[in-house]
Amino acid sequence: RAKEKGRNDFQIFNSDMKSVSINRLRLENELRRALVNEEFVLYYQPQVDIGSGRIVGVEALIRWNHPDKGMVMPNHFIPLAEESGLIVPIGEWVLRAACKQNKTWQSEGYAPIPISVNLSMRQFFQHNLKGKIRHVLEQTELDPQYLELEITESMTMDVDHAIQSLLELKELGVNVSIDDFGTGYSSLYYLKKFPIDKLKIDRSFVRDIMVDPNDAAIVATIIAMTHHLNLKVIAEGVETEDQLKFLYQNRCNEVQGYWFSPPVDRLELEHMLRYGISVAAASRE
Ligand code: C2E
Ligand code: MG
Ligand code: MG
Numbered sequence: 104r105a106k107e108k109g110r111n112d113f114q115i116f117n118s119d120m121k122s123v124s125i126n127r128l129r130l131e132n133e134l135r136r137a138l139v140n141e142e143f144v145l146y147y148q149p150q151v152d153i154g155s156g157r158i159v160g161v162e163a164l165i166r167w168n169h170p171d172k173g174m175v176m177p178n179h180f181i182p183l184a185e186e187s188g189l190i191v192p193i194g195e196w197v198l199r200a201a202c203k204q205n206k207t208w209q210s211e212g213y214a215p216i217p218i219s220v221n222l223s224m225r226q227f228f229q230h231n232l233k234g235k236i237r238h239v240l241e242q243t244e245l246d247p248q249y250l251e252l253e254i255t256e257s258m259t260m261d262v263d264h265a266i267q268s269l270l271e272l273k274e275l276g277v278n279v280s281i282d283d284f285g286t287g288y289s290s291l292y293y294l295k296k297f298p299i300d301k302l303k304i305d306r307s308f309v310r311d312i313m314v315d316p317n318d319a320a321i322v323a324t325i326i327a328m329t330h331h332l333n334l335k336v337i338a339e340g341v342e343t344e345d346q347l348k349f350l351y352q353n354r355c356n357e358v359q360g361y362w363f364s365p366p367v368d369r370l371e372l373e374h375m376l377r378y379g380i381s382v383a384a385a386s387r388e
């Protein structure tokens with residue numbers, strides 16, 4: 104009986120493994136097709152100056168407009184894209200599309216603001232990243248000061264590589280921020296050595312600032328530290344007015360989150376660029 108059961112388990116395990124790898128292969132092929140057929144789209148989430156309520160930046164976030172499945176979120180395909188290496192051409196598409204869109208907004212007369220683009224691990228370790236980004240900036244004629252690249256702490260674990268790459272990016276004149284700050288490896292010693300411009304406080308800390316005194320202390324401390332290090336700071340995932348007030352009182356510069364707006368398509372973002380975000384005014388009374 105034990106033998107039988109063992110064999111069954113083995114078979115189940117086997118067929119599971121098979122279907123997992125078939126699904127992966129299918130998804131990988133679909134991602135390749137998506138690149139060719141231009142099924143990816145960018146959504147944009149405003150970054151808001153906490154004092155004035157003005158939009159001072161936007162983060163570009165990829166979506167996959169799948170012919171059958173509809174809008175697919177990045178968490179469903181970015182990890183596999185990263186593993187398979189497809190993230191490199193996908194990331195290049197994102198970079199070019201974001202720079203092009205930002206240049207178009209400037210040509211149309213919108214007040215110039217930086218656009219943030221998430222870099223993947225593979226992109227950050229790519230040979231001649233600086234040259235590739237310079238090429239995109241030249242092609243799209245976007246002034247480098249209006250491009251911000253987001254990296255995560257895990258990409259800075261090879262400290263020498265990180266410093267070298269970041270220096271090269273700074274030579275281009277682009278801005279660099281550390282995304283999801285606080286969730287990964289972070290050595291305060293190296294933080295001051297990295298030529299970065301901004302920390303993005305991870306959503307997980309912001310979520311509980313009103314209920315968890317530890318998270319409140321961590322967020323207040325990160326903000327104070329950025330002021331001492333002369334870095335900008337933005338809080339991610341701001342969803343409530345109370346969170347906003349806490350961040351304001353603790354001198355956070357910028358905020359991003361559903362309280363202001365989720366990521367939206369180009370037309371909705373343009374509407375906000377023109378008329379402002381209505382909730383922002385109400386929340387500052
Ligand atoms: P991220 O870079 O940390 O982006 C912020 C994510 O938080 C976005 O999810 C956004 O919709 C979500 N968010 C913003 N405000 C709030 C809020 O108030 N509450 C909650 N619950 N969530 C909020 P999204 O668009 O699904 O992206 C998820 C992740 O996928 C991104 O996290 C980023 O790591 C990755 N990603 C997105 N676009 C790209 C891309 O073009 N390239 C690469 N390499 N990664 C990307
Ligand atoms: Mg990001
Ligand atoms: Mg983030």
Ligand code: MG
Pocket residue numbers: 283305306
């Ligand atoms: Mg995040």
